[in-house]
Amino acid sequence: MSYMFGGNTGAGSALGQSQGINPNNIAMAEQELDMLTDTFNRIVDVCHTKCIKNKYPDGELTKGESVCIDRCVSKFFALNKTVGEKLMAQQQEMQK
Amino acid sequence: MDFSNLNDAERRHMEQLVERKQMKDFVRMYSSLVERCFIDCIDDFTSKAVSSKENTCVDRCITKFLRHSARVGQQFAEENAKLMQQ
Numbered sequence: 001m002s003y004m005f006g007g008n009t010g011a012g013s014a015l016g017q018s019q020g021i022n023p024n025n026i027a028m029a030e031q032e033l034d035m036l037t038d039t040f041n042r043i044v045d046v047c048h049t050k051c052i053k054n055k056y057p058d059g060e061l062t063k064g065e066s067v068c069i070d071r072c073v074s075k076f077f078a079l080n081k082t083v084g085e086k087l088m089a090q091q092q093e094m095q096k
Numbered sequence: 097m098d099f100s101n102l103n104d105a106e107r108r109h110m111e112q113l114v115e116r117k118q119m120k121d122f123v124r125m126y127s128s129l130v131e132r133c134f135i136d137c138i139d140d141f142t143s144k145a146v147s148s149k150e151n152t153c154v155d156r157c158i159t160k161f162l163r164h165s166a167r168v169g170q171q172f173a174e175e176n177a178k179l180m181q182q
Contacts (some may be wrong), residue, residue: 019105029099029110036097036176037121044168048132052164055136059159066167073171077179 039080047072125165133157 051068052061061069099107137153138146146154 019103021105021109025102025106026109026113029102029106030113032097033110033114033117037117040168040172041121041124043172044165045128047168048161048164052160056153056156056160059156059163061160061163061167065164069164069167070171073168074175077175 039076043073043076046076129158129161132161 047069051065051072054062054065099110102110133154136157137150140147140150
């Protein structure tokens, strides 16, 4: 999961604010991290099941599998958004 | 994900947290890979030794999983960046 943390070279660290730890900030950052990690792991799992069909003439991804993986990841994100929107709409409906 | 909204002390704290979580995540990935390749490759129980055929299969299963995971990582980073821009 190291790709999630690339480019964090400490820009913005020169803000000179007091250096105490705000537990709320940590909790928020941790939650975001956990969510990203969890989503990533789910996608790896689910797209492996859906896309890796050649078991195993060799260790390379076939062209078809590669295309499948790319689409699988995009679709998972799309679905994530759709479900979020629908749930949100439903919740707003219930609050009326 | 960057921690640009955090101060130095918080960022150091998060970096340690990330390190611990990466270790945990690695262990999780390890055992799930064992399970996956066991299911896909091991089905001959006439001997307790892993046959050379099974071994080859496991080798490829691991390689393929790592390639798969890397590809998902690329695509994931792309989709996530798009999401963050919105």
